[in-house]
Amino acid sequence: MAHVLIVDDSPTEVHVLKTMLEKNGFQASSAADGEDGIAKAQAEKPDVILMDIVMPGLNGFQATRQLSKDPGTSAIPVIIISTKDQETDKMWGLRQGAREYITKPVTEQELLSKIKTVLDA
Numbered sequence: 001m002a003h004v005l006i007v008d009d010s011p012t013e014v015h016v017l018k019t020m021l022e023k024n025g026f027q028a029s030s031a032a033d034g035e036d037g038i039a040k041a042q043a044e045k046p047d048v049i050l051m052d053i054v055m056p057g058l059n060g061f062q063a064t065r066q067l068s069k070d071p072g073t074s075a076i077p078v079i080i081i082s083t084k085d086q087e088t089d090k091m092w093g094l095r096q097g098a099r100e101y102i103t104k105p106v107t108e109q110e111l112l113s114k115i116k117t118v119l120d121a
Contacts, residue, residue: 002119005046006030007037007063008081009055013104017050017081020108026115034058038066041073048115051098053082053089061096068097077118081106 004026006017014030021028029044031037033055041049049067053060060080067073079100080093090101099121100114 001025001027002047002115003027003029003044004115005037005040005044005049007034007040007049007055007060008052009033010052013052017106017111020111024108024112034060034063034066037063038070038073041067041076042070045073046076048118049076049078051078051080053080053084053093061092064093064098065096077121079114079118081111 004021006014006028008014009032018028018030029040031040035058051060051064064078064080067076067078077099078097079102080098081102081104083104085103093101099118102110102114
């Protein structure tokens with residue numbers, strides 16, 4: 001069973017994603033901001049990280065960049081899930097080290113497809 005870490009400051013969004021993941025056999029944990037997300041990624045070594053961008057403190061771009069530069073977490077694929085839907089946001093997210101980018105609201109089918117893509121890579 002793959003472990004997915006959800007990094008998002010919205011309890012509603014975390015609940016929606018967690019429900020989709022657990023229904024499909026994933027183990028899910030969450031972090032409420034970028035700093036907590038990095039700490040949990042280092043401690044838990046999840047198989048995939050779902051990263052929001054707009055959060056207090058360390059934003060998703062900064063947290064993704066730190067995770068991708070850290071030898072202990074650089075192999076964990078990050079999928080950015082954000083309301084930011086501009087092409088420049090997507091390009092910037094991928095430049096920071098994210099493997100995929102999904103625009104909210106996310107569908108269950110798209111979420112599972114992107115997770116499968118990064119796990120199979």
